[in-house]
Amino acid sequence: MSQVLKNNYSALEFVYEFYLKMKKSNISLAYEGEITHQITKAFTALAESSMQREQDYTTVQKKVFHVMVECLQNVSKHAERDFNYYSSKDGRGIFLISKDEKEYNITTGNIIKNDKVESLRELLEKINSMTKEELTKLYKQQIREGRLSPKGGAGLGFIDIARKTGQKLIYSFLRIDDENSFFVLTSTIPRIKS
Amino acid sequence: MLQPLRIQGTDDTPTVILDPNPDSPHFEISGRSLPEDVVAFYEPILEWLDEYAKNPLPKTVFDFKLEYFNTASSKLLLDILLKLEDMYDDGHDVLVRWHYPEDDEDMQEAGEEYADIVEVPFEQVPYQID
Numbered sequence: 001m002s003q004v005l006k007n008n009y010s011a012l013e014f015v016y017e018f019y020l021k022m023k024k025s026n027i028s029l030a031y032e033g034e035i036t037h038q039i040t041k042a043f044t045a046l047a048e049s050s051m052q053r054e055q056d057y058t059t060v061q062k063k064v065f066h067v068m069v070e071c072l073q074n075v076s077k078h079a080e081r082d083f084n085y086y087s088s089k090d091g092r093g094i095f096l097i098s099k100d101e102k103e104y105n106i107t108t109g110n111i112i113k114n115d116k117v118e119s120l121r122e123l124l125e126k127i128n129s130m131t132k133e134e135l136t137k138l139y140k141q142q143i144r145e146g147r148l149s150p151k152g153g154a155g156l157g158f159i160d161i162a163r164k165t166g167q168k169l170i171y172s173f174l175r176i177d178d179e180n181s182f183f184v185l186t187s188t189i190p191r192i193k194s
Numbered sequence: 195m196l197q198p199l200r201i202q203g204t205d206d207t208p209t210v211i212l213d214p215n216p217d218s219p220h221f222e223i224s225g226r227s228l229p230e231d232v233v234a235f236y237e238p239i240l241e242w243l244d245e246y247a248k249n250p251l252p253k254t255v256f257d258f259k260l261e262y263f264n265t266a267s268s269k270l271l272l273d274i275l276l277k278l279e280d281m282y283d284d285g286h287d288v289l290v291r292w293h294y295p296e297d298d299e300d301m302q303e304a305g306e307e308y309a310d311i312v313e314v315p316f317e318q319v320p321y322q323i324d
Contacts, residue, residue, distance in 0.1 A: 037230040041206060058297065062262070066300075069228055069264050140307055143272055152232050156265035164300060 029097040035076040036090045044068050047097065060191055063164050064104050067187045070157040071095070071108045077151040079110035080180060104189040112183045117173050120183070127158050128168045135163050161187050196249075199242045207235055208260060212242055219251055223274070224259035224293075227267040236270040243277045250286050254278070259293035259321075260301070268304070275312045282314045289315045296320040 005011045022030060028050070029043065044065055051061045072095065079091025093110030112120065130138065139159050146155045162169060170186040196214055203209030203225040213220040229235040256278055263271060275290065282288040290312075292305035302318065309316040 037206075040228075045205075059299070062298065062300065065262065066264075073264065073266070136307070140311060143269060144311060146269070148233065148266070148269055152266050154265045154269040156268065160265045 026098045026100050027096055028099055029095070031096075032092070032094045034090045034092045035072050035079070035095065037076075040069060040072040040076070043072065043095070056191060060104075060189060063189045064106070066164050067106050067161050067189060068097075070161050071106055071185065071187065073153070074157050074185075075108050075110045077149075077153050078112070080112050099191070101191065103191055105186055106189070107184065107186045109182060109184045111176070111180050114175070114179060114181050117181050117183075121171075121173065124158060124169055124171050124185075127162045130162070132163070132166070135159060139163065165189050196242075196245055199238065201239075206230070208263075210239060212239070212246070214246060214251055216251060219254070221254060221256040222259065223271075224257070224261075226261050227263040227271075229267070232266045232270055236267075236273070240270075240273055240277065243274065247277060247281050247284075250281055253287040253289070254281065255289045255291060257291045257293060258305075261295075263304075272308065272311065275308055275314065279312045279314045289317060291317045291319050293319045293321055295323050 005014065021027075029046065031039070031043070033039075047064060047068060048061065051064060056064075075093040075095070076090045079093045081091065091110060093108055096105075096107040098105045098107070127135070127138075139156065142155055142159065148154055158169065165187055167188045167190070170188070172184050174182040174184070176182055198213035198215065199210065200213070201207070201210040206226060206228045208223050208225040208227045211220050211222045223239075227235075256274075258271070260271075278288050278290060290309075292308065294301035294305055302320070305316075305318050309318075
């Protein structure tokens with residue numbers, strides 16, 4: 001791709017198409033790379049100031065902040081390290097925010113090992129099948145009995161996102177090869193006060 | 195006497211005041227909590243509380259006044275509450291005050307859930323933001 005961008009004409013075409021796609025999908029932030037703590041802080045600060053400008057409800061702002069942090073930390077802690085960047089401490093992936101008048105959508109995409117797909121799918125299906133009360137119960141159980149992973153994960157992220165948004169998690173897995181899959185997760189936060 | 199522990203808050207770590215001065219005791223965690231390394235941040239606080247629990251004041255009032263905490267922090271906050279519960283079980287007078295912005299249902303709920311999990315006197319305190 002770097003060659004494509006060196007050629008004036010193809011660079012123009014590529015960048016313009018990319019721009020149009022972002023506009024068409026109402027994407028207000030797109031990033032691909034390592035998800036460090038600094039990146040998490042920078043993106044949440046950006047989103048906060050933009051939501052303040054647009055005068056979103058405080059509850060909506062807080063929920064977006066919550067979901068962004070949990071999503072970014074999921075990638076940072078759980079994404080499979082790309083062999084090209086094996087020295088990195090933090091996982092990498094793609095991060096997108098899109099919005100329209102009705103809702104914010106927060107999307108992450110990252111590589112995971114194929115042998116982790118089934119358990120992750122089961123967990124997400126289980127969370128999506130639960131009522132608000134069941135999620136609260138699961139949260140309480142997990143916070144009491146769960147232990148922090150060496151990476152500092154509490155196993156509460158997805159449950160928390162489902163509870164805070166009141167929406168189903170939208171996810172899919174794309175098999176890349178015998179070892180890896182690409183995992184995409186979208187969380188939706190309604191902009192209208194519930 | 196146990197030295198007070200004071201940590202100045204930042205945009206991703208809370209302000210912590212653990213001051214057992216008998217004339218003006220003050221126990222508080224406030225602000226935002228999403229530290230890069232939650233365990234490293236909370237470890238000194240938990241260790242301090244272990245020391246304090248050996249010889250606590252007749253009454254310990256602990257204020258939580260958080261604007262935001264991530265799920266990794268929520269686990270460590272529970273660890274703090276469990277230490278307060280132990281003190282209470284040992285017959286000491288303990289009160290937890292959970293402060294939340296009056297329009298923040300999620301923070302109110304978080305307090306209610308902690309109150310369900312730990313067996314310690316627990317007060318919910320709504321406050322107004324100007």
